[in-house]
Amino acid sequence: MVDREMICAGSFYPSLKSDCQRVINSLLEQDTQAQTLENFEPKAAVVPHAGWEFCGDVTAAVFNALKQSKISIDVFLLFGAVHLRGVLKPAVFDGAAWQTPIGIVDVNQQLADLLVKSSSVFEKDSRCHKGEHSLEVVCPFIKHLYPDAEICPVLVPPSEDAVQAGKDAAEAVKKIEDKNVFCIASSDLTHYGRRFDFSPAGEGEAGCKWAKEVNDKAFIEAAVSMNAKSVLSKGIYERSSCGPGAVAAAVEYARQVGSKEGKLLKHTHSFEVISSNYLCSSDSTVGYAGIIF
Template sequence: MSVTSSCRIQSDSKSGRLLSLIQNDPADCRFCYWKHNITLRVNLLLRSLASEGNVRGWKHNNQYKGDTMIRQPAVADRFYPGNPTQLSQQIKTLLTVNALPSKRKAFAAICPHAGYIYSGRVAAETLSAIEIPKTVVLLGLNHHGQGAPVALSLADWHMPLGEVSVNHKVAKMLLDANSPIVHDEVAHKYEHSIEVQIPFLQVLQPDLNIIPIVLSHVSYPMCEEIAATIAGVINTVSEDILIIASTDMSHYESRESATLKDTQVLQRIEQLNPRGVYDIVHSKRISMCGIIPVSVALIAAKSLGATSAEVIRYTDSGEASGDTNQVVGYAGVVVC
């Protein structure tokens, strides 16, 4: 079975905005920014509708419960079961089969964001290896090019396993920090890179609240600025906070090629060398989609005191599909 992806553009009849809706195969995150120039063009169009920290018309893109904004699932029944019983059973099975014998306290983790049939085992093994605190900063990537470049959602996330709230105290501190992080819901509406992490976290931490931030492609100095803001806020609050960066690795390479490229990236991650990770992905044109979330997470974790990183598991979509000619790579990493 070949891994494929399709893309369509639709108009939002309520707001008149042009929306880029990338419908992904669950094996794929399909964010090859050097291949998809249309994403950049749509991003520029949408950004012209926005001012910093305030996207005009965002109310049309969300539902409300009283005064609370609700973010609806974007990829339920595609990347994971939308039925709560089936979803809970699948996650508990993955966690039971792939659980490691002991848990450690971590500053950060790196997890894939494909459909659970492809990357669920990696996510389960990675997240079961660490303690999951009540508050988790989730760093995803903006696959669609909509909204602010560094967008924090304040919505309640309506998920099949129940609603998950944002830690508004910490979120406000991030938004008040005079950094690139701004409040924007448009960037989150269709984005799956954060959404697919949440059900695992809900099972592992029933009292979960989150700080969801999606990032577009930004410069390394801006990664440093974002990371410094996140680490600075974490250092000032009296609670444990975990950072999770969402990424898939190489896309649409042979297994041999993907493994070779991904190994070079993972070696630099294990060396806690975020600049090296950022540089090799760009210099070698490695189609690792979440390079920005990973760079930010590593920089922040080092600032918080991290001294080691371990690759818990690496695999690719061919393990599930049987197709090793065009694979998507998946890695789980724990940073302590």
């Protein structure tokens, strides 16, 4: 039974299985600066959630690092950004499975139940997931590279509950003895320019450069230093992330399960992608970062 059908296939990423697999493989192969994580056992990561043509290479960098680390992953705990109104608490998907072009991804009911039963922060709500794209775009990567893995999708709004959600999730995961869990947060970074009504450093290339080199950088530094509260604050008040709740939860989760630091794998902006791939410019831009903890 599939409880969550695709809403972005054919726009954010290919809708056909063969095309999806081909694009993912191509993105992985193009990651020529793949980083070897020696003496580093990752517990969590941050990936973007825009269309693959803009940020698929960033997501690929994270999955390349995961594959090189050779860690075993049975369940992906997914913390997603919230673009819809009315999601006031971390919302756990309580259905059976998610659809992807590559195949069905089952939901790990044990972890979903543990999150809700062991913490008042979480609530079960599958309805809000059906119209939210932030976790859908990463699921084909998971299905292609970890075909037997399950997921536990959670939407995390930017509230004070976010940090506690990460802490409580870590405690819940410790109760699962027969599954290796890896946490992924989904968030884009600074949305800058006329389109987003946010241009404190002016318009055009100079403003887009500020968005990446100043605003994004401060958020990334908070993340890699494992400061979940700063991640949440900067994302909200400096508008440097559309999913600060998800990232804050992942950072705190990683800290609770033993991570000491984060590593930035790749950081780009749609302004750069458009300039490079389409030979034109834009007065707006969105940031994308791949970080591993």
